[in-house]
Amino acid sequence: MSLAVTETAPKDSLFSHARHIVAENPVTGIAFGLFALFALAALIGPYVVPVDPLASDTAAALQPPSAAHWFGTDQLGRDIFSRVVVAARLDMIIAVASVALVFVAGGFAGIASGYFGGWTDRIVGRVSDTIMAFPLFVLAMGIVAALGNTVTNIVIATAIINFPLYVRVARAEANIRREAGFVQAARLSGNSEMRILLGHIAPNILPIMMVQVSLTMGYAILNAAGLSFIGLGVRPPTPEWGIMVAEGASFIISGEWWIAFFPGVTLMLAVFCFNLLGDGLRDLVDPQRRT
Template sequence: MPPEMKTRGTGFVRLLLRNRLGMLGLGVVLVWTLGALLVGVVSPYGAAETAVGPLLDPPSWAHLFGTDNFGRDILTRVLSGARLSLWTGLIAVAISIVIGVPLGGVAGYVGGWVGSLIMRVMDVMLAFPSLVLALAIAASLGPGVGSAMVAVGIVGIPEFARITYGQTTALREREFVEAGRALGLSTPVILLRHIVPNALAPIVVRAALGMGYAILTAASLSFIGLGAQPPTAEWGVMISDGRGYIISGEWWLTVFPGLAIATSILGFNLFGDALRDVLDPRLRTTA
């Protein structure tokens, strides 16, 4: 690794570590990630779908988050739901990046009617409220976790396309791109080797922020029956199952999965804001 790249990487890490809110967000994300990976170690009750205690038992030392209407341990289900929610968010954001970044790059570099056509399609998608569009896509695909992943991923495509389009438009006339053209490099090579690497900073920031949005939207789809299906341990499903018990006082059925959604979104948003501050010199803070 060249010394200047090593120095730059060290400076990036140092600035990121100085951002307290960003480190708090990263800590929250890591806690949920470790909890999802180590659910069998953290919880002594095994499978999340197995009844292990009395029905609707409030939080206690035996069941820290209580039990649900089937006697299942809610802590175990929340941690298992973290695994599914994080995986759903990761796949959805990956779909958005894999499709949106090339589309935005082509539109910004080629321009003309091709670029206009691509960006007008993106504008049409952005004209619909994101949740409404996700509902329509998920309903057309049918209920299921896979449908939720695809729906959330498609909804996120315009954001990454617009970011890449703006970056490509600004970079396509730079000297290093002109040099690539003079050397006879093809358009895909110029995009992959010269433009996309220089546009990675805002893409990475949007991906971090998009994880929180993807988790929330996937949980919303599951809540109304278009995402994960019972008895799957998923945060939206758990809130949907427990909403009928709020009036009778069994608050823990909805509060704990709701807090899981809220804290995971907060973690990704804080970390995404920290990345934006560090990667954009104009916005750097020492918060």
């Protein structure tokens, strides 16, 4: 049963397509809005914050939220709002870098193992099984502890623990398409195996990988914050959401809730936003939706 409505459908511009998707699912709109906010904070945050995030002012320590300090101040009198905004850049950099790394490495390994099968599949499969065998956060802790306490190593550790997720998604999707008609047709057209892999199969897997990217993006932020929380990775006084929560945690009992609360809420919103973004992104990059 097919309806002959698409015959004369004109091609949508990307913009009107995006508008349609947002109209269809308002939650996607909220997610894109939040994302824009975080991206803005990461790009221009350090230049626009009202107070220097590192400047301490012991006279104004542990102030609750007020007009002067929107999110209050911490035990050293630093402005929490400024610190939360400035931290966005570091957290975003860690998340984007680690996801980009694992997207390329895991995606390629997965597609190759799904397409070629045999030994490629066995090796890639066992490597990801080995990674999956550890509690992932503990593995990330181990990697950072062993390699050293730097931002680069947090990126690498986050990429490694996400590797199996990408491999599995890419492998399953490539496997389905391995014998598809268009892949056979590509062989007949004289495409080399590598070209089929990257030119024909990979673009078709992109929509599903996009969802994965968005999900792991949130997870990567959480992971980086988690590592900082337990004292690995980013070190104080650098503003970072995880450290701020860790520092504020000891003050909750004495009633100074805002120190941990605001960075915590920001962290939650960031993860929430990326998770919601997934569906919207898939709809945007999927050509089938553009009718």
